[in-house]
Amino acid sequence: MDTLAQNGAFLETPDAYDLTFNGSVSQDLLNRKLSLRSMRQCLKIAVNGYEEAVQERREIEEMKNEYEKMEPSHVFMNDYDKRILDFHLANLESSIGAPLRTVALKDWDQDDLYGFDGSHITDSLHKHFP
Known part of the structure; x- marks a missing residue:
């Protein structure tokens, strides 16, 4: 995500989302802007999902490491x-x-x-x- 932020993928530029329907924007430019808006939204959702998965993996690895540190019980039955x-x-x-x-x-x-x-x-x- 840091690489994406450094490359400006998350920069909020007002003209990138400026969709005017008064006929001054060509159909091709309008399609590209809509496509860009859609791709950015999908990218944000994917990056947020990735960050959640990375955090969950860290938590699971911490729990696994805690269990590995525990010594096995020598008494299996009371x-x-x-x-x-x-x-x-x-x-x-x-x-x-x-x-x-x-x-x-x-x-x-x-x-x-x-x-x-x-x-x-x-x-x-x-x-x-x-």
Whole structure:
């Protein structure tokens, strides 16, 4: 933005926006002035958006740097959380009837006991409905 300001992109010159419709200005000059006015407005909007994005990036980088300075916690669970996890693991061992270290997860389907063999009624029903 500093370069644009140094080159005069934001200079407010009254004759650049002077649009007289009394016939003294040629159609070509009028079109160029309208185009210049439109481009300056678009340029201002774009530069303002860029400045906001740069400011937001600075804020995000500051937050990132603050998080990088923080040391990681050595305690990931407190005693209460550990007791809850132990309860659920023990409950799981009790429900499957085996220690968890001997259960292979890839072969274990907890719904096997409740599954039904053979074809299901819904397989034949869906043919009758569009």
